[in-house]
Amino acid sequence: MPREIDDLVSRHKRLKDRRRVWESHWQELAEVMLPRRADFTTEHMAGERRTDQLFDGTPMLARRGLSSAIDGLLKPKTARWFRIKTQDEAFNDDESIKRWLEVAEERLYRAIYDRRARFIQRSGEVDDDLVTFGTGVLFVGEGQDLNRLLFRSFHLKDVLLAENGDGEIDTVFVTLRLTARQAAQRFGEAALGKDTREALINGAEDKLFTFLQVVMPRKERDTRRRDNANLPFASLVLDVQSEHLVSESGYHEFPFAAPRWDTTAGEVYGRSPGMIALPDANTLQQMGKTLLVAGHKAVDPPLLVGDDSVFGTPKTFPGGITTFDMQAARDLGRIPIEPLQTGFNLPLGREMQKDARDQIWAAFFRNVLQLPIDAPRMTATEVLERKEEFIRTIGPVFGRLESDYIGQVVERSFNILLRAGAFPEPPEILQGREVVFDYASPVEQARKQIEAAGAARSVELLAPFVQADPSILDNFDGDAIARDTPDIFGMPQRWLRPKETVDSLRDGRQQAQQAAALPGDAQAAANIVQSLAQAGRGGGGQGGGGLL
Template sequence: DIALDDEGNPDTVFQFRRFTLRQVEQRFIKERLSENLKRSLENRGEANLDMKIDFLRVVEPRANGRVDAALARNMPFTNDWMEIDSAHEISEGGFREFPFVIPRWDTSSGEVYGRSPGMIALPDSETSNAMSETILVAGQKAADPPFFAPNDSSFDAINSFSGGISYYDVDTAVQLRGNPFFSMKNDYNLPITRDMQFDTRQQIEAAFFKNVFNLPVRGPEMTATEVITRKEEFIREMGATFGRLESDYLAPQVETAFSLLLRAGEFDPIPEILLDRNVRFEYTSPIKRIREQAEAAATRLWVQELMELQPIKPEVMDLVNVDEVGRHAARALDLPIGVVTSQDDVEAIRTQRAEAEREALEREKVAQEAEIAATGG
């Protein structure tokens, strides 16, 4: 069982576990066990070591817990074990961070446990399975249809398998003017049943967002505006889902890993400007990348429109921050960090270029003045 904090995030876990006596001895300190468990372990010859004992583990926020606590019982989250039958507390521990990651695909207001797309697709899945069974039966009947025969025309059961031979009475065949065996006429419309099953499968795929996860790719018949529109549609449909997974699944793992590495001294000293400040992580997700790609494409269209207006009013290009346009496009394409020159390096390159141009102008000016002095005027 789990419980939520005031913001709706899981922060409490009640875990029911069942251990054998041998596992109890391996896991817990013998002196902390209940008297009944101690006697069971001492009387090994009489006790059944495979006997199951129920335990409860509680991990929840601890009042007045401290992250810098040296003792586990003073840490922000409890880690307590209790024997259920005797209500005996066996151990009292703790964690500096909540140790569980509990992702939930979707939740309603006030709902503790989430729901998955499988719950939405379950009725269609059962329908598709029933259709498959019906189609198999229909296909089998079409390939190997039932036979009809007069009850006195055959000497034995009809052999309907491939290569089978059935013997019939000649007199009966003469009376019927032909073969007395004939198959049941069937009008099975297998294509329409396959179409019905295909429609159901498409509904199942839609429940799992397969049609949305196929990211829009620009084709020869699509304009840049159409690509942007499709990507914006993808963002609207999947933004909430990825946001939930980011907050419930990715964020706890990253923050816990960061805290563990920080305490282990794996990072450089924290800059003074960041001391006593809250750190917020930004995640690179498919949604964020697609949003940036859509923004970069829209920016290119905007710049192209400004370039068309430039002959009319050249000053219109002053609206464009060309450096930022280039950097935003690089972020949208997820280019390696080393590919794009840093802002400081760009400033240094431009300063050196300007200095070289200034020196070249000065040399040219000195040369012109010397030439004028040599010619006398």
């Protein structure tokens, strides 16, 4: 066991050394965009002010705007942003399967947004890290009572990541700083190392200790067993100071979502919009400082005072009286005190400042994120073109985040609840089959609305031909268009009647129409019979005489 601890500590050190170049970059980003995280290379006291050297809040506002947009576009609490379906599309129309999937979807949604799970708070912290540093880390697990989900975010300075051969993150090292008391509550006093136990005994229960948690694929395991020691992913916790293995457990799935904004070949950590905005952000701080000084000089300018023309020091405070030599004033032809003209140009400085701000807002996609908003006096074509531009620009980024971020959250959460028995017994036809998740984010809805607009334009183009030949409309499946409408415009699926109900209504309507048509048909038949009878009476003698 000591050899295993040594190997893990050595690997942690190698990954830490390899990542050191990133930390100085992250520190510089945090100082102007996310000051509360600005302790990668500098230690700060809890509660310490961290904005004393900032002269413009635009970088922080731009970061906050994009972070909020991620939450609203990927995982809006006000809308159902994921749906559960069977992998085989043929089973999605089965009513028993559909009802079970709807129940599972509702329970999963409630579990994720349970107040105690703290998904909104923790995912918001990850969003901030993602747009600032390019990488965020979110843990998806269970509460200590094992009856609810629990989400945790981690400061990037405390997390080291490693990829597998396919470029997927499958190993995480997390540095935990816990007091002796917290460690005993979390792992049990008996499991702690010697130094930590002695701190508890000696009354130093608030002394801080460093622990290292490692989650990685388990190399050797018995796949026939499902205990903690044989699960696919191992979780080891080390008491670093005591060089002691505190606990060993495991996970059925990789428990971390580690989204990266943009990746480069050979780099484990992502790159962010903040990195694009950093040069302008630093320039803007210098501009803000310079303009602040210039504005101060403009309002309270430095003074020019003639030598030996003023008695004492000029009193520049409100109500101050300065006495000067009248002879000096006569010699100069003016009062011997005047402001010093420095030649500053505040309007030019403000214009340069605005240009830098615009560059920062553009780096954080402000102009793109406002594209889908229907501005006044916009034609339908202009709205559609702006939405298409929105999809082309932001779509690829959010596609990656759906896969690496919310996809990992939803799938891991579903499996946790499934193992905990939080869902009803699935129908027999569904047992043993896989389910998949569709993400109905506003980005995906905008894409579908573009497709719907294309269909509307197609019908508009065909309108003259339909007037000549209405049968052209037989090429369109109206039922398919109607049933796709909820997905396109975000309408609740429960507002749509099941296909069986629709078929039943149509059959009933057809029968009613047939029944309504029967009286008219009977009257027509009666008229025919009456006509035949009258004809028979008018020529009956002749016919009868001939037969006889």
